[in-house]
Amino acid sequence: MTQLALVIDLNVCVGCHACVTSCKEWNTSGEAGPMTDKMPYGKDPTGTFFNRVQTFEVGTYPNVETVHFPKSCLHCEEPPCVPVCPTGASYKRKEDGIVLVDYDKCIGCKYCSWACPYGARELDEKQRVMKKCTLCVDRIYDESLPETERKPACVMSCPTSARLFGDVHDPDSEVSLAIRNLNGYQLMPEWGTNPSNHYLPRRKTEIRIHKDELKRVDNPLSKEQRKTHKAPGTGPSLDDMTTW
Amino acid sequence: MHPAFSVVFLTTLIGAAQGLFLALFTGQIFTTFKLMPEQNDPNFYIIGSALSLLLLGAGLFASFFHLGHPERAWRSIAKWRTSWLSREVIALPAMMAGVTAYGAAHYFDLTYPLFETPGGTGIDATLILGFITTALTYTLFVCTGMIYACIKFLQEWHSPLTVINFTLLGTASGFTLATVLSAWLDTELANFYATWAITFTVLAFLFRLASVVRNQKITPKSDLRSAIGVRHPKVVQITQGFLGGSFNTREYFHGTTEIVVRNVKYIAFILVFLIPIILLVVSLQTTGVIIPLIAILVQYMGLIAERWFFFADANHPQNLYYQNMA
Numbered sequence: 001m002t003q004l005a006l007v008i009d010l011n012v013c014v015g016c017h018a019c020v021t022s023c024k025e026w027n028t029s030g031e032a033g034p035m036t037d038k039m040p041y042g043k044d045p046t047g048t049f050f051n052r053v054q055t056f057e058v059g060t061y062p063n064v065e066t067v068h069f070p071k072s073c074l075h076c077e078e079p080p081c082v083p084v085c086p087t088g089a090s091y092k093r094k095e096d097g098i099v100l101v102d103y104d105k106c107i108g109c110k111y112c113s114w115a116c117p118y119g120a121r122e123l124d125e126k127q128r129v130m131k132k133c134t135l136c137v138d139r140i141y142d143e144s145l146p147e148t149e150r151k152p153a154c155v156m157s158c159p160t161s162a163r164l165f166g167d168v169h170d171p172d173s174e175v176s177l178a179i180r181n182l183n184g185y186q187l188m189p190e191w192g193t194n195p196s197n198h199y200l201p202r203r204k205t206e207i208r209i210h211k212d213e214l215k216r217v218d219n220p221l222s223k224e225q226r227k228t229h230k231a232p233g234t235g236p237s238l239d240d241m242t243t244w
Numbered sequence: 245m246h247p248a249f250s251v252v253f254l255t256t257l258i259g260a261a262q263g264l265f266l267a268l269f270t271g272q273i274f275t276t277f278k279l280m281p282e283q284n285d286p287n288f289y290i291i292g293s294a295l296s297l298l299l300l301g302a303g304l305f306a307s308f309f310h311l312g313h314p315e316r317a318w319r320s321i322a323k324w325r326t327s328w329l330s331r332e333v334i335a336l337p338a339m340m341a342g343v344t345a346y347g348a349a350h351y352f353d354l355t356y357p358l359f360e361t362p363g364g365t366g367i368d369a370t371l372i373l374g375f376i377t378t379a380l381t382y383t384l385f386v387c388t389g390m391i392y393a394c395i396k397f398l399q400e401w402h403s404p405l406t407v408i409n410f411t412l413l414g415t416a417s418g419f420t421l422a423t424v425l426s427a428w429l430d431t432e433l434a435n436f437y438a439t440w441a442i443t444f445t446v447l448a449f450l451f452r453l454a455s456v457v458r459n460q461k462i463t464p465k466s467d468l469r470s471a472i473g474v475r476h477p478k479v480v481q482i483t484q485g486f487l488g489g490s491f492n493t494r495e496y497f498h499g500t501t502e503i504v505v506r507n508v509k510y511i512a513f514i515l516v517f518l519i520p521i522i523l524l525v526v527s528l529q530t531t532g533v534i535i536p537l538i539a540i541l542v543q544y545m546g547l548i549a550e551r552w553f554f555f556a557d558a559n560h561p562q563n564l565y566y567q568n569m570a
Contacts, residue, residue, distance in 0.1 A: 108312015
């Protein structure tokens with residue numbers, strides 16, 4: 001069984017919002033209709049987005065870290081938004097595990113959005129239907145595109161390659177390797193939704209230097225400083241511990 | 245959560261309608277099985293059924309304002325196997341049909357006993373239709389309550405108390421309404437219904453209080469640490485990623501201050517429980533339609549406040565992601 005998903009590397013995300021704008025550009029231009037903005041240049045702009053980049057601060061100054069956190073639909077393996085839909089407009093595809101909304105069946109009752117703990121769904125104010133990330137389902141299977149471009153728009157646009165796309169059920173895929181080797185994790189695991197999208201944690205590269213590595217205690221030179229054979233040296237020497 | 249008045253009116257109106265039907269049928273049962281002096285005013289059942297149907301229709305009408313595409317509402321009967329909302333969409337018209345049939349049976353005087361119980365009580369078509377409609381009424385109560393109770397992320401709602409409260413509050417308001425109706429039609433059942441209305445209002449008070457106490461003690465299952473997966477006691481949002489609003493900043497927040505929410509709660513408790521109980525007790529000593537009428541009007545205003553508070557009180561975990569604009 002295929003389960004397409006994104007793996008987002010928080011270690012390299014710089015919070016540039018390129019994924020947000022490219023997602024909006026691609027998906028607002030598709031045949032599913034625009035992702036409406038209201039008063040985009042006005043006092044209180046609002047609009048539909050599938051993807052957002054949020055920023056969090058971890059710790060207390062001066063020991064703080066800034067975490068840029070892209071958030072979109074996680075395409076859960078146990079999607080709580082699907083069974084609550086009264087019309088069947090909200091569904092999970094068997095063939096690739098993408099959670100989608102049929103915009104022609106949706107009645108806009110918002111019940112699915114209540115049943116998503118991540119707030120991944122947004123009601124489009126003009127089309128009056130629920131919308132969410134489609135993993136660019138109209139891109140990834142488009143054979144008129146070169147094979148390297150059959151990826152979600154956000155993945156294509158990421159300048160730091162913080163976004164990986166692939167089948168998380170294939171143990172040898174790029175995304176599975178990343179999850180396995182770099183400790184990929186799921187959001188809000190306490191709800192049992194089993195999200196397909198994973199996040200890779202921040203990683204710090206540290207050199208470990210022990211004190212005895214800075215000042216050697218087994219200095220062989222200390223032997224040479226002795227005047228006589230039996231005179232004690234200035235420090236311990238390996239020669240004192242071992243016999244050759 | 246943001247309280248939508250369409251849903252507030254839907255749940256309170258159909259609750260009162262369901263309670264009213266239960267009241268009518270309780271009266272008929274008591275009369276049939278000779279548990280109280282017989283009263284044979286078919287007008288009471290006919291007008292009562294019509295009023296119940298009217299309230300159900302008004303609730304159904306209000307519910308359409310909640311939908312983005314009301315013209316597609318018929319589609320929502322499709323997923324009754326998994327969705328409580330779909331089940332409610334089936335149960336509501338089913339109950340409307342039941343009440344219509346019950347009222348019609350009284351209107352056409354289908355009171356000829358079809359068979360007799362061992363005790364010699366004649367069972368007629370109105371009784372059979374009443375039993376069926378009672379089952380439909382409770383089905384509707386369960387469906388409506390479970391729409392909210394089944395969402396485990398909304399911990400304030402995810403409790404059997406939600407279903408119990410929807411049922412008891414609807415029943416209490418329905419019996420108060422039946423008190424008004426019988427006082428107006430002068431059926432001598434006013435005191436019988438007032439007594440039951442007091443009983444159900446007190447019961448509803450106890451269970452609603454229980455849910456308020458429960459919800460005050462809730463520890464949220466999710467916090468920012470599990471929301472973004474960073475293990476540190478101090479995580480603060482710097483920006484939600486955009487200025488201005490979005491669906492996420494409107495739908496899941498009540499949009500007012502905690503003081504307002506708390507005051508609405510107090511107002512709801514006074515209007516739903518305290519004042520109607522006092523008025524109903526007074527109405528036991530007096531005759532006339534005015535006091536029960538004031539009781540039901542006050543109680544219904546209170547129920548609107550109670551349902552508003554029910555929504556505003558629920559805290560959605562997605563709000564963790566929308567704490568700070570910039």
